Amino acid sequence: MTELTGLPDGVPEHLEGEGIEALYPPQAEAVERGVTEGESLVASVPTASGKTLIAELAMLAAVERGEKALYIVPLRALAGEKASAFERFERFGLSVGVSTGNYESDGERLANNDVIVATSEKVDSLVRNGAAWVDRLGCVVADEVHLVDDAHRGPTLEVTLAKLRARVEDLQTVALSATVGNADELAAWLDAELVDSDWRPIExxxxxxxxxxxxxxxxxxxxxxxxxxxxxxxxxxxxxxxxxxxxxxxxxxxxxxxxxxxxxxxxxxxxxxxxxxxxxxxxxxxxxxxxxxxxxxxxxxxxxxxxxxxxxxxxxxxxxxxxxxxxxxxxxxxxxxxxxxxxxxxxxxxxxxxxxxxxxxxxxxxxxxxxxxxxxxxxxxxxxxxxxxxxxxxxxxxxxxxxxxxxxxxYADPEPVRSKLAAEPALRTHVLATIATGFATTRSELLEFLDGTLYAEQTDEAGRLASVTDDVLAYLDANGFVERDDDGIRASETGHLVSRLYVDPMSAAEMIHGLREADADTTPLGFYHLVSRTPDMYELYLRSGDRETYTEILYERADEIPGSTPSEFSEGEFEDWLAALKTATLMEDWTEELDEDRIAERYGVGPGDIRGKTETAEWLLGAAERLAGELDLDCVRAVRDARKRVDYGVREELLDLAGVRGVGRKRARRLYRAGVEDRSDLRNADKATVLGALRGRRKTAESVLAAAGHPNPEMDDVAADPAAAPDAD
Ligand code: ADP
Missing domain, CATH: 3.40.50.300 (P-loop containing nucleotide triphosphate hydrolases)
Structure with missing residues (x-):
């Protein structure tokens, strides 16, 4: 490990302590090619052959040079895992931050971290929201970069890398990939050295x-x-x-x-x-x-x-x-x-x-x-x-x-990785963002930026990217998201907001249209439907029998849904409308405090899916709320309440209580039953009642009371009031 230089003192010894006594051959090759000296690198190496260490060495060296490093994870679920793995280097003075949660928030909090872990969507959003620390990056790592081939999420990774590289001069790009057929093309795209190996640590x-x-x-x-x-x-x-x-x-x-x-x-x-x-x-x-x-x-x-x-x-x-x-x-x-x-x-x-x-x-x-x-x-x-x-x-x-x-x-080699950027939904989103962030102010600047993508590296059809881009510009113009004149292209106020909110412009257009039609008949179910029918929500599938069930519900409740029901004769549209209704009724069940098991059973989904759907709905309703505010519409409050109800999974009367940290939907209901109906009740509550309602859990009761601002939350000599216990009713 003596060959390692440019790292904080003690790192090689620390790695040896972890059982890494010598670099694996692909790792050694990466070091030879300058990965610890700021060289960009594509490492196309089999799974489990030590790619992560290559990235860690690059990031540690960048931090040692006084720069920041960004690690782009392929799945949100992996962000926390990777961050805790990097935390073992905190003893060398390096701090790690994870960016999760709402797309718009926490840009500045991260400014203090040396290493930031995030998904490509999150990074894209942070850039759109003007996070200044991006300019202090010295190194970006893209884990599983072969996923640029993914039709759904690939374009965001591709554009994010292109944007970071256009913005930060000489940005070291370390792209980790499974073995693919065309690692050389990836390296050419990223102006990077290439380690292309099929070495494995075990036969x-x-x-x-x-x-x-x-x-x-x-x-x-x-x-x-x-x-x-x-x-x-x-x-x-x-x-x-x-x-x-x-x-x-x-x-x-x-x-x-x-x-x-x-x-x-x-x-x-x-x-x-x-x-x-x-x-x-x-x-x-x-x-x-x-x-x-x-x-x-x-x-x-x-x-x-x-x-x-x-x-x-x-x-x-x-x-x-x-x-x-x-x-x-x-x-x-x-x-x-x-x-x-x-x-x-x-x-x-x-x-x-x-x-x-x-x-x-x-x-x-x-x-x-x-x-x-x-x-x-x-x-x-x-x-x-x-x-x-x-x-x-x-x-x-x-x-x-x-x-x-x-x-x-x-016997066969893996397929080559191909860019999916030319697909319209992807371009729609990224073209608006590129204009809104001021990356491009004219059509030709826009095309110049797109020229830095893998798509441009790979395509032989010179005119294709330009012609799809023109279609997309026309769509954005027609919906009022951009303004075009002889001087160039600018985002409108709404266009700026849409880009910062990180929604597909088509979702925004659908929501704006629906929000304008919302009236006194519109219920939370109606707003859940509105966000469920946007391209940003994966709707639930209609299973056999569902068509009849939801058609019936639709005719009973059509007034509650903003916008006009498509004709039953326009097959696809009507089906979509029903699928959105099914998704919306899941939200409604959740906000009516139905048990998660019951919901899982009723809709044939897992608990993880319920959370995924409600999180997406919460985010989209947040976007709808901002759009309604921007357009001065009366429904802002109603949208906000619908959003909070999805966030907490509660009926209206529990909104205040469920918002107290540590309470949540089930505890809020138990407290409410025991007569503690809102935050101020909780602040002044009888401790024995609270303890009873929280099933005698002292630590929980104390932290909940403290969060509500109770003057004296200690529970040491309090006995739970059995009359308040959940089994009492
Ligand atoms: P990949 O990212 O390529 O799928 P990982 O980085 O997860 O693979 O590495 C797989 C395992 O190999 C990890 O448990 C890691 O700690 C271990 N490892 C990596 N490099 C070395 C090394 N040079 N010597 C010993 N073990 C190593």
Missing amino acids: LRTGVHYGQALHLDDGTTKELPVERGESQTAAIVRDTLHDDGSTLVFVNSRRNAEGAAKRLAAVVEKELTDDQRVELASVAEEIRAVSDTETSETLASAVERGAAFHHAGLAKEHRELVEGAFRDRLVRTVCATPTLAAGVNTPARRVVVRDWQRYDGDAGGMQPLDVLEVHQMFGRAGRPGLDPYGEAVLVTDDHDGLEGLFDKYI
């Missing part, structure tokens, strides 16, 4: 299970018999257990993850010792303690038997418990959707890619996964230093499929 064997054997990439086969009535995956899991290993099984949906975990638990259970059962039971208890939802129970009962599932619908605490128990080798099989492959570092002896196809509505059926995705799953096989090697296996029961799988996933 990876890949293969396909077919029949009674595992066919491996080196041409050998290994007997792996499947018993009667057993699935191939079950046979592989059993075989791995006999070899004292764990298995990670990738499937294509949450429901499949849960189903497979349940079935594979039967296999694992047979191999457990009594001690293991006791330990697993205690993990299961922790899982049940997180929440009393059906998902929680399903997970706990699989974990008791040594298996688990992992998907984005799980609560964060559940995910962490599963990852921890898997790392501790208590849970021996995890069935996961691909989110686990994307970021969570939870390796296993064996990886089984059971589902290498996934349903794709746009393509109208099952489609094979990208090679890149499958390789990322493969990458989770083998724990360096613990396993002799890792093994990644695809499964087929079709003899003809065997060769096909080898050709597609084992």
Whole structure:
């Protein structure tokens, strides 16, 4: 580690203390190419081969030079995880900040941090809102940069990188990527050095299970018999257990993850010792303690038997418990959707890619996964230093499929990464932002900026970007978001606001239209519908039978919804309207204080989805509130109340109480029942009543009273009033 220079004193020794005694070859190559001296770099390296350390070295060196560093994470859920990992360098005087939460806020708070962790959406928004610290950046890291290929989120990452690089001269750009087909193009785009390697810290064997054997990439086969009535995956899991290993099984949906975990638990259970059962039971208890939802129970009962599932619908605490128990080798099989492959570092002896196809509505059926995705799953096989090697296996029961799988996933290279920027929704958003922030004041400046994107690097069709850009400008003009004359293009007041609010201009146009039509009949449900029908909200799907149900609700409640119902004959539009209504009724149930389990069951979603939807609604209603204010509309207050109700998940009478820190929807209801109806009641409340209503939890009662401004919140010698306890009614 002596070759490391330019870092704060003590860093190499600290890394050695963590077991990093020598750099991995791709890391050493990155250092040789100047990553600790401010050189830009694209590192295209397999999953789990130490990309994070390359980024850490670059950021530490930047901070040592007195600059700030920004780390762009691919998923919001990973921001906290990455930030806590970087916090281990705080002893070297470096401070870490995470940017989450509302898009518009917390720009300045971050100015004091040396390292900032955020999603590309958040960075984009901070730039739009004029965060001054951006100019003090010396280094930006883009984790999983191959995601610029993602149709939905890729363009924001692409434009954000282009914008930061246009704004800060000589900005060091460190882009981490899975192995892709065209890493050289990414490096050319970012004017960066390239480390393109397929080195791995542990040998990876890949293969396909077919029949009674595992066919491996080196041409050998290994007997792996499947018993009667057993699935191939079950046979592989059993075989791995006999070899004292764990298995990670990738499937294509949450429901499949849960189903497979349940079935594979039967296999694992047979191999457990009594001690293991006791330990697993205690993990299961922790899982049940997180929440009393059906998902929680399903997970706990699989974990008791040594298996688990992992998907984005799980609560964060559940995910962490599963990852921890898997790392501790208590849970021996995890069935996961691909989110686990994307970021969570939870390796296993064996990886089984059971589902290498996934349903794709746009393509109208099952489609094979990208090679890149499958390789990322493969990458989770083998724990360096613990396993002799890792093994990644695809499964087929079709003899003809065997060769096909080898050709597609084992011998072939991953696809090249392609920019998705030319899609209209993406350009609409980013063109407005580029104009509103003053990055471009004329059409030609706009095109010049777009020329710094990967799209421009890749496209041969010279006129295409210009012509889509012109369409987008015409749309923004027609909706009053930009003004054009001979001198150039400016954003209007509304256009500026839309850009800062970080909503798709089409969402803003829809909301403005609806808000102008809101009247005394408009209810919170109407506002939930308004935001649910914008392109920024993923609506719930209509399942069979839903069409009738929601058509009926629609005709009963059409007056409450601002805007005019589309005709039943315009198929697509009407369907969308109904799907928005279904989404809006979920919001309504949430604000009517229905239990999360009941909502989950009624709409066929997980607790994580309920939170996701209500968070999006809260954000969009916040945007609607600002737009209504800007346009001087009467509905501002009504929108604000609807927003707060979604935020807290309560009926109107609890709005004040639920806003007290530490209270929340359930506690607010219990306090209300005990006669404590608002913040000022709480400030003057009888402590025994409060303690009773909060189920005798002293610490909670004290912090809640303190938050409400109670003069003397200590509960030391207070006894809970049983009449106020939740079971009393
Ligand atoms: P990637 O980001 O490429 O998927 P990670 O950065 O998560 O991979 O690294 C995987 C694991 O390897 C981590 O647990 C990390 O601590 C460990 N690691 C990284 N570099 C080294 C090294 N040079 N020596 C030993 N372990 C390392």
